[in-house]
Amino acid sequence: MKSTNTRTHILDTAQELIQTVGLNAMSYANISQAVGVRKASIHYYFPSKDDLLVALLERYSPYFLRVVDTILDAPESAEVKLRRYCGLFEATLSSGKQDKVCLCGMLGAEIKTLNTPLSEQISRFYQQNEIRLTQLLNQGLSAGVFNFPGDAAAMAQLIFSLLEGELLIARAGKGVPHFRGVVEQLMQLVKQ
Amino acid sequence: MKSTNTRTHILDTAQELIQTVGLNAMSYANISQAVGVRKASIHYYFPSKDDLLVALLERYSPYFLRVVDTILDAPESAEVKLRRYCGLFEATLSSGKQDKVCLCGMLGAEIKTLNTPLSEQISRFYQQNEIRLTQLLNQGLSAGVFNFPGDAAAMAQLIFSLLEGELLIARAGKGVPHFRGVVEQLMQLVKQ
DNA sequence: GTCTATAGCGCGATAGAC
């Protein structure tokens, strides 16, 4: 999290604040204290809070989806790929000293406080994940390593909502063990 | 939502604000405007915001769980009971003019801004739902109407996280149709 | 029980010096 330049340091800090506490904790005052510059310096890089949020999403979403694409293109079984995809969310939960949720999961809760371009960016993130999960599931069905009723698209939506929700629920209680238990249950469901 | 007395009207309005927009929208000013009394009158019933939140949870959680108990005790198949349980969440999403999420789901996102008694109330709500879902699933397994791999407790955790997450995800996009598709997929998974 | 008035704070944002 120690960053080479101020701009990146601000982005990292802002993201951490949202993922751990929420959008409202991402204040110029809080970022200022964590980064070690004055509030006015943050306004220099990101004049308004919306500017900062847009930059955050434009960095987070493509990065996350690129990692997902890497998982999908790897020469592994669909089962391993799905475990790795779930592992991305587990890593979010357990990275750092405080439990984190997905950036777009947290912003989903606060979506009604955001303007349209921002809410569309978040909605697009959800859709893109569902699309990739559908591909992953279809790979597994074709290869015969997955065997579940219903169709892949509905299953993909189920899995994505499950992972986003699980980050929130696990954080309130048993944490990573709760998360892992649910992922194991999911793996049994898709394999049959 | 038109209430007989001011106190109830305040509670109803506060809950609606949290479920649609978030905890931060539940301000004395916003409630004041919606209820038609001055801010000071709200402080008369609920001196601090925490007092209001506690009252809200002490009303919501027992009520919701009592409805769940009614579903569990009904002379229906476990399949119908599970559909009705999911229906409680769908009703939350589609009641009113704005999409709502579960009160405790929304507060789960903002849980790190709450003090310990409140976060424990929310955590307890999650646990109580998981316990009742486990019972429901075991009923279905015993009766032979459910047939899924893994154990009922893990499946219950999966379903609860799924429903809480789905409320957030569906709100950002396709709404009720998205929700229904996921519930149908879930029903196929438990029935096999 | 409901009101007016006000205190005190944190917030987002801007101007202008260096």
Place this chain on the structure above:
DNA sequence: GTCTATCGCGCTATAGAC
């Protein structure tokens, strides 16, 4: 690029009249 200083706003909360 970073700073000090400041503005105006909305917030939670309280005192005191009616």
